[in-house]
Amino acid sequence: MAKNDFSLGFLQYLMTSKISISKISKSMDRLHIDPCKNLEFVSPNNVKVAVCPLEIQNYSSIGDYLSQLEQLVRAAAGGGAQLICFPEYSGVLPAFALPSFEKTALKLAELIRAGDSGLKEEFRSMADNLIAPVLDAFLYSMEQLSGRFAIPIMAGSALVMEDDKIYNRFYFFSSSGEIVSTYDKIHLSSVEKMLGIEPGKKLEAFDCELGRAAMLAGNDLQYFEPVKILSRQGTSLLCTGWAKPAGETDLSMIRAAEGNLFILKSHLLGGSRIGTDFNGVSSVLAPFPITREKDGVMARVTEEEGAPPFALVRLDLEKQGEVFNIYTYDTNTEFYKEYLLSSYEK
């Protein structure tokens, strides 16, 4: 245990020195980022959004990590994007700038697979040492990218320690680099529960520069309830980040139809080196009648040669109000009051 504490303490020292705010700031300055003018004119019937998947990889330095993000944001901004979405756990990626972090992550993955009783303690020990510096690096990077490019960014999520509890927290940055909203994941995965991550409790739509938005994690989309709640709060743009294990069902297209809103979904990919296999197709989804092929897809990231590593599409948010489906439009409040909430006690 003592050796483990020392190793992690040393890791934290390395983190602090390798990914300091001043280091990130210098890297940013070297990238010569000028603000884009994409938000000079915003019209709800002509909003351009991008979803950017991220692949888990080792970085030789924090500059590499920043470079990866900057290239994506620059390309999306160059295409006219007025909002960019990143995946769940993008805030953990700065940790891969440490050469020994992969080993730590691999060990954790082995404990998870074995259902080891010491898993929570091991994770907690790692979290106590690493969460703060990794989070600082992530938030500062996203603050700088959104502010310097002058584009709102749904940054994805990171692990956050608050009042001795660990949350999987999503962040939305404005075009001036300010945090507009956060969301703590409500429907945790089985692995997150094993690690002792604390589930969130709040579902809140918020106003962003493009309209009414909200955030969810991909796993939240297995349930209709959060989507309906956010839809009733006026959400047009539901920004979703997902670290989806291979083989897990994706119901996001159906939720877009059910909730009558646009879903911007970005996936975390890969991770085979640390014993995970995240996959999924990052997409922008809409109610079926709005999409050309009636398939719910406005745009998706493809692996075609020459295709950009993100999906960029124009949305007409006013079409959301024009969707009138005679099969789905009806409501029955009396039924809901009598049966729905009491269902969960059965």
Place this chain on the structure above:
Amino acid sequence: MLSLGLTQPFQPPLEGTQMVVFSDIKNYTAEYEAPRYIKKCINYAKEYNVYLVTGRFVATNFLCMAFIGPDGQVIGVQRATHLNLTYQTALKRSTDLDLYDTPFGRIFLCVDVDIYHPEVLRSAVMRGAKLIISSQYIEFVDYGMHTILQGAYNAAMSYGATVVNVNNNSRCILAGKETARREEQFLLPLGTDLPVMLSIDLDDPAIMARRSKLEQGCRPDVYRAYAAELER
């Protein structure tokens, strides 16, 4: 195991069928014809010694489906809780939710557009429904894969249930188990001709596993805090 058969109305089922679902091509049997229709259904159930899920009919201004036992007893009638908006002036919405226990498991009859309403499905599955039998009418011009995805497919996958869907354009049976490949969820694919019979296991461990995972993952403590939004 349940040997489930899908047939055109009053078409003889395949041998060995234990439960029949009528796959009708008309939107519903009108109220004035309903008594004769039900009588004919009762005779059918007795003749072939099967449980029978009827097609849609109107009774006392409600759009209904009936569940009839092999002895001809009408076990129950489920009334639609939501309506196709074209029926709104003529028909009423019910606030009933009835589940029927059979030797194969608890079933729920999902009338017409109720399949598109997650509140109904959540309420039925959390009350033990393992088999959802959905009978709906979809205008030919409106029909497409998306009508199945948002309806029967959604019902199977979001709640971990076995779903039978019959409509005037197609029929299918879906198993709500965890898999990334949509084709694996169709126990009976969409283009199947009638009559057809399929043996289905309502206690399939893969379906039960998904259902259990979903139910355990529900957050009623959060949902209650947003009752105003959920109950609208």
